[in-house]
Amino acid sequence: MQTIVKEPTTRNAINTFHAILEAAEDLFYKNGYHKTTVNNITSQAGIAAGTFYLYFPSKLSLYKHLLIQMSHDIRREIASKIADKTTRFEKEREGIKAFINLVRRRPHMYNIIWESLYIDRELFRDYYASFAKRYVRGLDQSVQQGEIRALDTEVVSYVLMGITNFIGLKVVLNLGDKNDDVDRIVDVVMDLIRHGLFITDAPKP
Amino acid sequence: MQTIVKEPTTRNAINTFHAILEAAEDLFYKNGYHKTTVNNITSQAGIAAGTFYLYFPSKLSLYKHLLIQMSHDIRREIASKIADKTTRFEKEREGIKAFINLVRRRPHMYNIIWESLYIDRELFRDYYASFAKRYVRGLDQSVQQGEIRALDTEVVSYVLMGITNFIGLKVVLNLGDKNDDVDRIVDVVMDLIRHGLFITDAPKP
DNA sequence: ATCAAATATGAATACCCATTCATTTTATGA
DNA sequence: TCATAAAATGAATGGGTATTCATATTTGAT
Known part of the structure; x- marks a missing residue:
């Protein structure tokens, strides 16, 4: 079509x-x-x-056109914001920040992308599958370079997408704290990603 | 209504x-x-x-009835699975596992809950806001007991919900690896939650 | 200025679907 | 067994909306 x-x-x-x-x-x-x-x-x-x-x-074709355009916009925006960052940590932080600021500026994106699940499920699957694929490539590279731990990068990519999406959701829908500041939230998230959630006595392996 | x-x-x-x-x-x-x-x-x-x-x-009232019923089912299922667990780590692991197994058994839930964003936005907001509220209560308690680090528990709750939801999405929509095993995935996730993503030399604070 | 192609119009069409309601069937209890 | 209420029926109603099409206007090249 x-x-x-x-x-x-x-x-x-x-x-x-x-x-x-x-x-x-x-x-x-x-x-x-x-x-x-x-x-x-x-x-x-x-x-x-x-x-x-x-x-x-048709009306549906307009919807698809918007969805495709937005998925490009999101990728381009994130790519441009992390292009000059050298460490994986910085790339991750700037990527999350870029996504949240983008969906905050254009909250339409959120709705349109998720709604595809109810308009054309294949579109939704493709969107996340291809996003994950790219993510995995970047993560694998960082594993090779010894920047991140050797975990199943596919699972990790969904974990990171989930975090980014739900933090974005919180910001866009104004859920919880009404005075959310993107930088502060991203700091908390990055702290979690760097150190984990739990207090442990043992040093890291 | x-x-x-x-x-x-x-x-x-x-x-x-x-x-x-x-x-x-x-x-x-x-x-x-x-x-x-x-x-x-x-x-x-x-x-x-x-x-x-x-x-x-009306048709809408049927939808709302299903949504309310499912949100109860999810809470009850998770609560029952973590009731006898003593540490926060175990509670977290069993909670994630319970959620994923539940949506896998009844993939309908996923669609119905998320679709509320397009049927009645307030319903969607309320659903996640109240889910987060409960989550925060549990997390605050664990902070008090010194089990988890003292971070903004509201942000942490959205991070954890995001992780759980997207891992669930991967499993339900069969995204990526087709031979996903829930236990294995949850192990990766818990490893991430415990240790974080990055390799650092310094021992944990 | 002229003409053909590109753009634009908006009323009419054709279809879809939630809901209603007059009627019929089934269950219950005296 | 009978009377009454509860449950079920499905054709008809009414409102809505994506799409079409005959017609009109604008544009741009000659």
């Missing part, structure tokens, strides 16, 4: 195309995919209902 | 009531809330469409 009819070329067409994307992002976030009608989207975008179908073959 | 019309009393009524719940659980899991019609549910339950409304005032 193609996600768009064709790339718009003229100035006006580009504006219309982006107006649709912007309205959809906003409405999908506020009301969810199912409660958002194509008419809601077109009227918020300031265009006629029929115009929508000049750009997208 | 009440979730059911009234508790059924006679034998047949109880059967019908449970047939509806079972069919709904199955169909919401397979196709999601929005793609499941009341007719789908009643025909899979082997009853007429109208009968549905003798038990539930």
